[in-house]
Amino acid sequence: MEELATEERDGMSLIVGTVTHWVCAFIMLYGLYIAAYGHLTPGGGFAGGVILACGFMLMMLAFGKKRLGKSLSLGRASVLDCFGALFFWLLAAAGILLGGGILFKNFLPHGERLRLWSAGIIPLCNAAIALKVMASLVLVLGALSALRVTAGGKDGEFVTDIEE
Amino acid sequence: MLMNLIVVLLMFVTVGAVIAIWTRDLLSAVIAMGVVGFTRTVVFVLLRAPDVAITQVVVEVLLLVILIRSAVRREVHTVEGGRSVPGAALAVAFVAVMLVLGVIAIRELDPFGWPLEKRAPDAPAITYVERGLEDTGSGNIVTAVLLDYRGYDTLGEATVLFTAIVGAVALLRRECRRTPHGRVGD
Numbered sequence: 001m002e003e004l005a006t007e008e009r010d011g012m013s014l015i016v017g018t019v020t021h022w023v024c025a026f027i028m029l030y031g032l033y034i035a036a037y038g039h040l041t042p043g044g045g046f047a048g049g050v051i052l053a054c055g056f057m058l059m060m061l062a063f064g065k066k067r068l069g070k071s072l073s074l075g076r077a078s079v080l081d082c083f084g085a086l087f088f089w090l091l092a093a094a095g096i097l098l099g100g101g102i103l104f105k106n107f108l109p110h111g112e113r114l115r116l117w118s119a120g121i122i123p124l125c126n127a128a129i130a131l132k133v134m135a136s137l138v139l140v141l142g143a144l145s146a147l148r149v150t151a152g153g154k155d156g157e158f159v160t161d162i163e164e
Numbered sequence: 165m166l167m168n169l170i171v172v173l174l175m176f177v178t179v180g181a182v183i184a185i186w187t188r189d190l191l192s193a194v195i196a197m198g199v200v201g202f203t204r205t206v207v208f209v210l211l212r213a214p215d216v217a218i219t220q221v222v223v224e225v226l227l228l229v230i231l232i233r234s235a236v237r238r239e240v241h242t243v244e245g246g247r248s249v250p251g252a253a254l255a256v257a258f259v260a261v262m263l264v265l266g267v268i269a270i271r272e273l274d275p276f277g278w279p280l281e282k283r284a285p286d287a288p289a290i291t292y293v294e295r296g297l298e299d300t301g302s303g304n305i306v307t308a309v310l311l312d313y314r315g316y317d318t319l320g321e322a323t324v325l326f327t328a329i330v331g332a333v334a335l336l337r338r339e340c341r342r343t344p345h346g347r348v349g350d
Binding site for chain 1: 229
C-alpha cells in the first residue's frame with residue numbers, strides 16, 4: 001500500500017491506474033494493428049506510431065513521469081528514433097543496390113495479394129515509420145511535459161528530473 | 165444533403181477557430197482547437213478519406229494533451245495584455261483578401277466530387293488506381309502511393325520530422341543551457 005501511496009502522488013488515483021493497465025494494452029495493440037496492416041486497411045506507419053505514442057502518453061498521465069522513464073526512457077527513445085529513421089533510409093537506399101539504381105524500388109517479392117505478408121518492402125517501411133514516429137513523439141512528450149531534463153543517467157544519456 | 169452537412173460542419177470549424185483566437189482563457193482556447201480538429205475528422209470521414217481521418221484524430225488527441233499539459237500551466241490561466249488594433253485590422257484584411265481569392269479559385273475548379281480523370285484522361289492518378297495493386301502489391305491505394313509511387317515525398321517528410329525532433333530535443337533539454345561558467349537558466 002505504501003508503494004501505491006507514493007505512486008498516487010506522482011500520477012493519478014488507483015482507479016485511473018487500474019483502468020489504464022487494461023486500456024493501455026488495447027491501445028498499443030490497435031497501434032500495432034494500424035501500422036502492420038497499413039498496406040491493406042486504412043492507416044499506416046504514421047497513424048500507428050502516433051497511437052503507440054498515445055499509449056505511452058496515457059501511461060505517463062496515469063502513473064507519472066517516473067513510470068514513463070522506466071518503460072521507455074528518453075535516452076532509449078532517442079536511440080529508437082534514430083534507428084527508425086536509419087532503417088527507413090536504408091530500405092529506400094537498398095533499391096540502388098538491389099533494385100537497379102533507384103530509391104524505393106520494391107525489390108522484395110510481392111507475395112500473395114491482400115495478405116499480411118505481401119507488398120514487398122511496404123510493411124517494412126511502415127514498421128520503420130511507426131517506430132520513428134512513436135519514439136520521436138515520446139521524446140517531444142517527455143521534453144515538453146518534463147522540461148527539467150538533466151544529465152544524470154548512465155553513459156551520458158539524459159533522464160527526466162522528477163522534481164518539479 | 166452531404167454537402168449541406170459538410171458546410172454546416174465547416175462553419176462549426178470556423179467558429180471554433182475564431183473562438184480559439186478570441187478567448188483569453190488558455191484552456192478554452194485549447195478546447196476550441198479540439199473542436200476544430202475533431203470536426204475536421206468528421207468531415208474527412210464523410211468525404212470517405214479514412215486514412216486522413218485516422219491520422220487527424222490521433223494527432224489531435226496527442227496534441228491536445230500535450231498542449232494542456234505543457235502550455236496551460238497552473239499559474240498562468242489567461243493571456244494578459246491588450247490587443248493591438250493595427251495588427252487585428254491587418255489580420256482581418258489578410259483573411260478577407262484570401263477569402264476573395266479562394267472564392268475566385270474555387271469557381272475555376274471542377275465541381276466537387278468530379279474526378280480529374282474526366283478532364284485529363286492521361287493523369288497519373290488513373291494509372292495509380294488501375295495498376296496500384298499489380299505494381300506494388302499493396303491493397304490500400306493510399307499506402308501504395310505514399311510508399312511506392314511517391315516514396316521520395318515520404319522519405320523527405322520523415323527526414324523533416326527527424327530533424328525537427330532533433331532540434332526540439334536539443335533546445336529543450338537542460339544541458340544546452342549550461343555554459344562553462346554555470347547554468348544560464350539559474
